[in-house]
Amino acid sequence: MPWTLGGLSLAIFSGLLLFSIDPEAYYINPAFRFKMLFLLLAIAFYYTMVRKATAADSRGGSIVACVSLALWALVPFGGVFIGFLGSTEYAYPVLLSVHIVALVLLGGMVVVTDLRLLGAGIRKYSVPDLMNGLRVPKRIAFGLSAVSGAVLFGANARQYSSNPWFWMKIALLALIGANYFIFRRTLYDDTGKRKLASGLSLLLWAGVIVAARGPATVKDVMHSMVDPNGDFLFQSVQTIEDEHGTREIAPHTDAEWENVRQRLMVLRDAPNFLQGRRAARPTDRSKNPEVESEPEEIQQLLDTDGWTFIRRAQRLRDAASVAMKAVDAKDKDALLLGLDGIDKACESCHLRYWYPKDKRAQEAAKADGIVE
Ligand code: HEC
Numbered sequence: 001m002p003w004t005l006g007g008l009s010l011a012i013f014s015g016l017l018l019f020s021i022d023p024e025a026y027y028i029n030p031a032f033r034f035k036m037l038f039l040l041l042a043i044a045f046y047y048t049m050v051r052k053a054t055a056a057d058s059r060g061g062s063i064v065a066c067v068s069l070a071l072w073a074l075v076p077f078g079g080v081f082i083g084f085l086g087s088t089e090y091a092y093p094v095l096l097s098v099h100i101v102a103l104v105l106l107g108g109m110v111v112v113t114d115l116r117l118l119g120a121g122i123r124k125y126s127v128p129d130l131m132n133g134l135r136v137p138k139r140i141a142f143g144l145s146a147v148s149g150a151v152l153f154g155a156n157a158r159q160y161s162s163n164p165w166f167w168m169k170i171a172l173l174a175l176i177g178a179n180y181f182i183f184r185r186t187l188y189d190d191t192g193k194r195k196l197a198s199g200l201s202l203l204l205w206a207g208v209i210v211a212a213r214g215p216a217t218v219k220d221v222m223h224s225m226v227d228p229n230g231d232f233l234f235q236s237v238q239t240i241e242d243e244h245g246t247r248e249i250a251p252h253t254d255a256e257w258e259n260v261r262q263r264l265m266v267l268r269d270a271p272n273f274l275q276g277r278r279a280a281r282p283t284d285r286s287k288n289p290e291v292e293s294e295p296e297e298i299q300q301l302l303d304t305d306g307w308t309f310i311r312r313a314q315r316l317r318d319a320a321s322v323a324m325k326a327v328d329a330k331d332k333d334a335l336l337l338g339l340d341g342i343d344k345a346c347e348s349c350h351l352r353y354w355y356p357k358d359k360r361a362q363e364a365a366k367a368d369g370i371v372e
Pocket of ligand 1: 218219222223226227230231267274279280294295298309310312313314316342343345346349350353354
């Protein structure tokens with residue numbers, strides 16, 4: 001009970017913090033609403049029906065347990081699956097959801113076992129009782145996650161095998177296996193080793209979750225690298241008109257020019273950094289699905305037409321190089337022109353990959369000569 005409450009409070013607290021970053025975007029997102037609906041149902045069901053059933057130890061216990069499991073399983077299922085509605089390719093989201101649900105079940109049982117081994121809870125049950133009781137469900141969950149994982153790997157072998165995070169995850173899983181086999185024989189009698197093994201197991205599983213999140217995506221690179229530097233540059237040369245009259249903002253001192261140069265260097269090199277990345281994580285849903293593509297739509301374009309993406313990335317690199325020349329000459333008018341070129345390079349790539357359904361943006365781009 002204290003572990004359940006602790007876990008739930010942590011999840012709700014961190015969830016509220018995440019939600020507060022962009023409440024509007026989350027709120028309109030159907031995947032988010034689906035997930036929240038089933039999360040609330042699962043929690044409510046747990047604290048009413050499941051608790052009553054465990055207290056009474058009644059016959060209906062197994063039905064209550066099945067309903068509760070189904071509700072919890074639908075939480076990650078919703079997050080992954082809803083984003084694929086309308087597409088005909090259901091195999092991937094179904095497999096990914098099965099994989100995640102099986103891993104969550106396995107992880108839950110592992111955490112319960114490890115906590116008991118550490119002596120941190122569930123003391124009413126002896127270690128052998130707990131191990132024996134969970135053996136079969138653990139094996140089923142392990143089998144399911146291994147098979148779904150292998151099929152997912154098979155479908156995308158090239159991408160996974162060049163991804164260091166994937167190999168990190170496999171290495172951690174191998175260590176978990178080794179930990180299990182080495183300590184298995186001594187587990188019941190040696191308390192010191194038992195605590196070491198279960199502490200290690202918890203740490204390694206936490207590592208698997210971090211590694212499963214994977215490497216930076218195109219979206220991450222945009223968010224953390226391209227956009228902040230782009231924003232700085234677009235604001236470095238401009239004309240502001242307000243009640244105090246008209247002012248021109250431009251770099252003046254050597255330090256200011258140097259700062260502009262450094263930001264341009266990031267944009268010039270970012271294109272190398274973009275190639276070979278996935279568009280976004282499946283759980284990164286689009287904020288305005290009417291005009292913006294979902295990660296898997298963007299990914300499909302990247303997979304079928306990778307060259308166009310590279311060409312557009314090169315356009316950004318070239319535009320940044322042109323602007324660098326203006327910085328060398330400390331010419332603010334040339335810099336303004338260069339920044340316009342950068343802006344067009346951003347727009348040209350976004351129009352194709354990010355919001356191809358945005359009619360107004362497409363027309364504006366034609367008028368500006370961004371698209372050919
Ligand atoms: C080579 C292609 C390409 C270029 C060039 C490019 N972007 Fe992007 N950008 C993308 C793609 C693809 C996405 C959508 C990622 C997603 O949502 O999955 C994106 C998304 C974004 C986002 C949204 C990120 C988020 O957190 O949702 C911002 C902001 C952004 N780009 C800014 C810029 C700026 C500023 C520039 C120019 C300096 C630029 N991008 C140049 C491909 C590009």
